[in-house]
Amino acid sequence: MSAPVLETENLVKVYGRGQSRFDALKGLTFEIHEGESVAIVGKSGSGKSTLMHLLALLDEPTSGVVAMDGRPVSQLKPAQVSALRNDTFGFVFQQFFLNANQTVLENVILPLKIAGVSASERKRRGMEVLEQLEMADKAKNKANDLSGGQKQRVCIARALINQPTVLFADEPTGNLDTATGEVVEDILFGLHRDRGITLVVVTHDDDLASRCDRRLLMQDGLIVVDDRGETAKAAGAGVGQASREGSRQVGGHGKHAAPAPLDGQPATGRDAGTGTETGEGQA
Numbered sequence: 001m002s003a004p005v006l007e008t009e010n011l012v013k014v015y016g017r018g019q020s021r022f023d024a025l026k027g028l029t030f031e032i033h034e035g036e037s038v039a040i041v042g043k044s045g046s047g048k049s050t051l052m053h054l055l056a057l058l059d060e061p062t063s064g065v066v067a068m069d070g071r072p073v074s075q076l077k078p079a080q081v082s083a084l085r086n087d088t089f090g091f092v093f094q095q096f097f098l099n100a101n102q103t104v105l106e107n108v109i110l111p112l113k114i115a116g117v118s119a120s121e122r123k124r125r126g127m128e129v130l131e132q133l134e135m136a137d138k139a140k141n142k143a144n145d146l147s148g149g150q151k152q153r154v155c156i157a158r159a160l161i162n163q164p165t166v167l168f169a170d171e172p173t174g175n176l177d178t179a180t181g182e183v184v185e186d187i188l189f190g191l192h193r194d195r196g197i198t199l200v201v202v203t204h205d206d207d208l209a210s211r212c213d214r215r216l217l218m219q220d221g222l223i224v225v226d227d228r229g230e231t232a233k234a235a236g237a238g239v240g241q242a243s244r245e246g247s248r249q250v251g252g253h254g255k256h257a258a259p260a261p262l263d264g265q266p267a268t269g270r271d272a273g274t275g276t277e278t279g280e281g282q283a
């Protein structure tokens with residue numbers, strides 16, 4: 001198996017304090033390997049998005065470790081975390097987070113602008129990635145003028161512009177009709193297959209989850225099933241699927257493998273921006 005690109009050790013996230021304390025993640029230890037496609041599934045409130053945000057370095061754990069390529073992120077300075085996130089990760093969200101009044105091309109190349117890439121290079125790379133997603137003819141359209149499926153293609157183009165190693169997708173088909181959702185799925189899995197991009201998807205969609213190499217089923221802040229089996233249609237349905245071939249039931253501190261010891265220190269000083277978002281204006 002390929003090397004772990006992301007590892008966690010005893011990852012804990014607590015929201016609030018006192019009477020309003022909520023233990024959203026209760027000590028998760030696992031690895032995601034380079035080139036894997038992993039679905040994080042489970043009922044609403046089980047901790048899926050919280051986990052994804054910690055893995056993607058968009059938020060900090062209360063305690064525990066996230067490591068990238070064997071290096072605990074807590075050892076990095078905030079600016080290094082930001083740079084790592086922007087250089088290594090791409091993000092696709094259900095809500096698109098496009099700037100409605102900017103053109104498609106402007107939306108796609110924003111991460112390059114932030115990174116200080118020259119205007120001519122930005123345009124060249126932006127058009128290249130739009131062509132790959134068959135959206136080049138819409139480059140000059142305002143993002144607001146696109147259909148839902150087209151908007152999500154633009155989001156994928158924006159996520160790819162920095163040639164990420166890991167693509168995080170939070171309910172990427174959640175705002176799309178079934179047929180359009182399937183097209184977006186095909187694009188995501190095509191990228192995974194053809195370019196070896198590691199794919200981490202949070203989803204309620206069993207069909208989408210079943211296309212992934214692996215499903216992590218969450219329940220009450222724990223990963224209760226780590227399913228690498230072939231027949232995973234019901235991965236989101238319940239923990240009873242653990243007996244399937246390739247599945248294993250895990251506890252909150254259960255290790256899927258024995259990762260190298262990490263430093264056990266909570267990450268600190270993280271900035272929470274995605275670096276690739278263009279604001280809240282939904283296109």
Ligand SMILES: Nc1ncnc2c1ncn2[C@@H]1O[C@H](COP(=O)(O)OP(=O)(O)OP(=O)(O)O)[C@@H](O)[C@H]1O
Binds near residue numbers: 022042
């Ligand atoms: N900022 C916050 N403050 C307090 N509680 C929070 C916060 N964010 C999330 N939670 C709580 O943590 C739990 C896990 O939330 P999370 O969004 O990770 O769940 P989820 O599995 O992604 O749910 P959904 O499928 O509905 O998106 C929920 O009970 C939620 O209410």
